[in-house]
Amino acid sequence: MNEFTMPTQYSALETEGKWYAAWEAAGLFKPDESGSKPIYCITIPPPNITGSLHMGHALCYPLQDTLGRYQRLQGKNVLILPGQDHAGIATQSVVDKQLKKEGKSAAAIGREKFVERVWEWRKESGDTILHQLRSLGCAFDWSRLRFTLDEEYADAVLKVFINWFDRGLIFRGKRVVNWDPILQTSVSDIETERKTVRGKLYYVRYPFADGSGDVVIATTRPETMLADVAVAVHPSDARYTGLVGKYLILPLLNRDIPLISDIYPDPAFGSGAVKITPAHDANDYQVGIRHGLPMPTILDERARIILEGTKYHSLDRLEARKQVVADLEEGGFLVKIEDHEIPILISERSGEVIEPLLSEQWFVDQPKLAERVIPHVKAGDVKFHPPRYERIFLDWLENIREWCISRQLWWGHRIPIYYTADGTPIAAMSQADAEQKSGQAIVRQDEDVLDTWFSSGLWPFATLGWPHDSSDLKRFYPTSTLITDRNIINLWVARMMMMGYDLTGEKPFSDVIIYATVLREDGRRMSKSLGTGIDPMTIISTIGADALRYTLLSQTGENQDIKYSDRKTEEARNFANKIWNATRFVLLNVESTPAEPTQFEIVDQWLLSRLAATEKEVRRAYDEFDLQSACQALYRFFWSEMCDWYIEVTKSRLANQETKAVPQWVLLTAINAFLKMMHPIMPHITEELYSHLPLKDKAAFIMAEAWPQIPDSWTNPQAESTVERWFTITRALRGLRAEVGLDAKSQIPSVHFVGDLQGGDAVIQSQARASALVLGVPTGPKSISTTIGGVDLYLPIEGLIDMEKELGRLGREAQKTREDLDKLQLRLTNPQFTERAKPEVVARETELAAELQDKLQKIQIRIQLFTG
RNA sequence: GGGCGGUUAGCUCAGUUGGUAGAGCGCCUCGUUUACACCGAGGUGGUCGCGGGUUCGAGUCCUGCACCGCCCACCA
Numbered sequence A: 001m002n003e004f005t006m007p008t009q010y011s012a013l014e015t016e017g018k019w020y021a022a023w024e025a026a027g028l029f030k031p032d033e034s035g036s037k038p039i040y041c042i043t044i045p046p047p048n049i050t051g052s053l054h055m056g057h058a059l060c061y062p063l064q065d066t067l068g069r070y071q072r073l074q075g076k077n078v079l080i081l082p083g084q085d086h087a088g089i090a091t092q093s094v095v096d097k098q099l100k101k102e103g104k105s106a107a108a109i110g111r112e113k114f115v116e117r118v119w120e121w122r123k124e125s126g127d128t129i130l131h132q133l134r135s136l137g138c139a140f141d142w143s144r145l146r147f148t149l150d151e152e153y154a155d156a157v158l159k160v161f162i163n164w165f166d167r168g169l170i171f172r173g174k175r176v177v178n179w180d181p182i183l184q185t186s187v188s189d190i191e192t193e194r195k196t197v198r199g200k201l202y203y204v205r206y207p208f209a210d211g212s213g214d215v216v217i218a219t220t221r222p223e224t225m226l227a228d229v230a231v232a233v234h235p236s237d238a239r240y241t242g243l244v245g246k247y248l249i250l251p252l253l254n255r256d257i258p259l260i261s262d263i264y265p266d267p268a269f270g271s272g273a274v275k276i277t278p279a280h281d282a283n284d285y286q287v288g289i290r291h292g293l294p295m296p297t298i299l300d301e302r303a304r305i306i307l308e309g310t311k312y313h314s315l316d317r318l319e320a321r322k323q324v325v326a327d328l329e330e331g332g333f334l335v336k337i338e339d340h341e342i343p344i345l346i347s348e349r350s351g352e353v354i355e356p357l358l359s360e361q362w363f364v365d366q367p368k369l370a371e372r373v374i375p376h377v378k379a380g381d382v383k384f385h386p387p388r389y390e391r392i393f394l395d396w397l398e399n400i401r402e403w404c405i406s407r408q409l410w411w412g413h414r415i416p417i418y419y420t421a422d423g424t425p426i427a428a429m430s431q432a433d434a435e436q437k438s439g440q441a442i443v444r445q446d447e448d449v450l451d452t453w454f455s456s457g458l459w460p461f462a463t464l465g466w467p468h469d470s471s472d473l474k475r476f477y478p479t480s481t482l483i484t485d486r487n488i489i490n491l492w493v494a495r496m497m498m499m500g501y502d503l504t505g506e507k508p509f510s511d512v513i514i515y516a517t518v519l520r521e522d523g524r525r526m527s528k529s530l531g532t533g534i535d536p537m538t539i540i541s542t543i544g545a546d547a548l549r550y551t552l553l554s555q556t557g558e559n560q561d562i563k564y565s566d567r568k569t570e571e572a573r574n575f576a577n578k579i580w581n582a583t584r585f586v587l588l589n590v591e592s593t594p595a596e597p598t599q600f601e602i603v604d605q606w607l608l609s610r611l612a613a614t615e616k617e618v619r620r621a622y623d624e625f626d627l628q629s630a631c632q633a634l635y636r637f638f639w640s641e642m643c644d645w646y647i648e649v650t651k652s653r654l655a656n657q658e659t660k661a662v663p664q665w666v667l668l669t670a671i672n673a674f675l676k677m678m679h680p681i682m683p684h685i686t687e688e689l690y691s692h693l694p695l696k697d698k699a700a701f702i703m704a705e706a707w708p709q710i711p712d713s714w715t716n717p718q719a720e721s722t723v724e725r726w727f728t729i730t731r732a733l734r735g736l737r738a739e740v741g742l743d744a745k746s747q748i749p750s751v752h753f754v755g756d757l758q759g760g761d762a763v764i765q766s767q768a769r770a771s772a773l774v775l776g777v778p779t780g781p782k783s784i785s786t787t788i789g790g791v792d793l794y795l796p797i798e799g800l801i802d803m804e805k806e807l808g809r810l811g812r813e814a815q816k817t818r819e820d821l822d823k824l825q826l827r828l829t830n831p832q833f834t835e836r837a838k839p840e841v842v843a844r845e846t847e848l849a850a851e852l853q854d855k856l857q858k859i860q861i862r863i864q865l866f867t868g
Numbered sequence B: 001g002g003g004c005g006g007u008u009a010g011c012u013c014a015g016u017u018g019g020u021a022g023a024g025c026g027c028c029u030c031g032u033u034u035a036c037a038c039c040g041a042g043g044u045g046g047u048c049g050c051g052g053g054u055u056c057g058a059g060u061c062c063u064g065c066a067c068c069g070c071c072c073a074c075c076a
Helices: A012-025 A055-073 A088-101 A106-125 A128-135 A151-166 A222-227 A282-291 A317-330 A366-378 A388-398 A431-438 A452-456 A471-476 A486-504 A536-543 A545-553 A566-589 A602-623 A627-654 A661-678 A683-692 A717-739 A761-767 A803-828 A831-836 A839-867
Strands: A039-043 A077-081 A170-180 A185-187 A192-207 A214-219 A230-233 A247-250 A255-261 A273-276 A334-347 A355-364 A383-385 A417-420 A425-427 A442-445 A479-485 A509-515 A517-519 A561-563 A751-754 A773-775 A783-788 A791-796
Touching (some): A039 A055, A039 A471, A055 A077, A055 A479, A055 A509, A055 A517, A055 A536, A077 A471, A128 A536, A151 A170, A151 A452, A151 A486, A185 A355, A192 A317, A214 A230, A222 A317, A230 A282, A273 A282, A282 A355, A366 A388, A383 A388, A425 A431, A431 A442, A536 A545, A536 A566, A545 A566, A545 A627, A566 A627, A566 A661, A602 A627, A602 A661, A627 A661, A627 A761, A717 A761, A717 A783, A761 A773, A783 A803, A783 A839, A803 A831
Parallel strands (some): A039 A077, A383 A509, A479 A509
Antiparallel strands (some): A170 A185, A417 A425, A417 A442, A751 A791, A783 A791
16 A cells, blocks of 8 residues: 555554564564663563453553553563463352353362363463454563463462472461352452441340349341350450359350450440350451360351251351341340441452351461561662552551462462371472472372462562573563552552562562553443443454554553543544544655755744654653653644644645755654654554655664654754744634634735734745735724734724624723733732742733733724724 | 542543643534545633632642542451
């Protein structure tokens, strides 16, 4: 396709596909293997293999691609390393559901077959999202693709476990953990969500064993009384003075339990007495520990009651609640029921209410690891963008707790713990290793797998070959930038920091960018389950990846949320079309690169100066991850300055053989620079247009180009202010003609002016479409007029317009001017202002007041002329 | 309960160290000029959430409050 066959509408669909293949074939996604260029590296947040592209991804991954492309243009050796996360719980759920549909179950087919089955599933449909990232234009190095269950990666994970186990950073313990009764595994605190629901508060009477009255307790979960081992009251609570130490009869089960004293109960809440169920409540567990209480468990892994020989046995927890309440009532133990707001924990994965459950799990000593990270963050070794997230991050690290890393799943890294006959745990890479290590026979391996975040915490270095001293690790680690969303700052970023500092001795990355959440236009969340999501692939296949990228990236700054809307993608599409057509215009007018001119006109200098300013701003914006400003600067330069003004002003010069060389050169230079600066955000269209530019020295791809080098000498404030004054005058003239209803196309016979046009006569005349500019006040016919930038403009309009209307307009203008002037004078006559304000401010406002004064006088004269 | 972000034109948002409020879209008027109607020209539109304070001067700084959103938190 050459410029003459370029259609007048840009078709993203025809353009985008071909370039991705071309870049990849040219090896542009891979870093240089040799050379001394500075390094830029991102290991992308690995999407889940179960995932498919959503709007969050459509922001996150192009953002990383944009930074990578920018850094390439800046001459860096760039590696953007892609990968995928095995996503333990999510993936296991998917396959579980499939099995269920087939009438099978994981339990029935067994661990080995199940894991095989998951691998099969991954082969078939686990790569969907990787293909989608390609259609977004992401220039990732697919030759280095990593998966958290790759053999090498898995090796690294196990080594970390063993290392930490041997150092005492990993230990086994019996704790109350968050149990998900649907997934039937423990989940960590940060994988749960707190909610408040309307519920009931039950007041229950526990009689004293000696028949001397009773104690009333309040509970939201009466069914757990079946596992009560005590009732606690606060030591300062006068109501219970002298009663502590006595025994109570646990209703329904008729067991004796002690009344104990502990600081946990809040005397102001309920009756001040709390039933203690250590195995099914984290707080009660602490009380149980403090008092050495027994900790019977009465719920199984599906949250059913396990109490052989009672009527409650095998009831679901909610069924059991009804039964217990009914029985309490019947037995006369139920005092009252109140409505109550109950805080509950929801498992983020299954949506099920979490059951606190006492069980044996593996833990990581996070407080110890965090200690090492905190000073580095405080010292600024790792910077957050926006910076407010640093505080949030540190707060969490400073209050961090143990991390439960064992999951009762099959899909994942199986915990490398082997037990000898006497139950001693040995951490080793294999059973053989364990036997060698312990000198004993191994009877079994731990059944659990590791929390997915344990393995993804190693991402920035395990993907580069750690723990081996690989050349990639040496060259690309520490990585440069991490881009992620705020929901996983604690879940993932913190883990990478702790693991990175502990295992590599270095920070995993220098900058952490937290990007905005993409909401719907109405401000609601996009959610697949609610059907409120918008599929990015649909957008890509209608208006193109570039437009989608621009839509999201042009809203990306320090904001917390951005709203997606079709109107915005339309804007982006229009911008792409504008870029297409303006370039098309230039190509129609420029057949080859002219030599660099030695003489420029002022408008040329103006555009080059604007280009210089734009380049500076865009570079600053990219460097500070402020893509919003980058887009704004590029949009303004291209559309307002280059298209609306420079091209329009220059058309006549381009039509003339004698004068066309200079504007041709300027336009080509501006477009070339613009396309490079725009390329990181809109890679396809810029690559396409670049390929058509008739440049002498040109890289094979814009992607492999260098960032535009703008000479300092192009910065020309003088030219900028002069030319912008011409434009202001032009706009004023256009305004005058529109005011009186003259067609925009028709020529005005002549415009009179008084004042200095600073060489802008020709530009003003042509852009305002006047057939002549005449110096001096028009003598004969009546005119409409205005004063702008120190120039009085007169448009003779006798017979063309309604004189009454014009008088009205002049009256309004006079009034507005007077109001402005009054405000200013009020300030200028205030000694407080003239004495305390900065002298330059006073000077400027004094000058402005003089101008307004002058303008007002002239308007008044015109009114007189008109009426006279 | 604690913390963070937001509140500026009908809509979505910019607004640098305090110095007469901006963009895009929408709306209105005009327009088939050697790119582009996914366009061009002009215009309408804002007591900058509310109340105090600092200052000659506040969208911008301080302080209360309201509303929206997010995060953290062991009250049965």
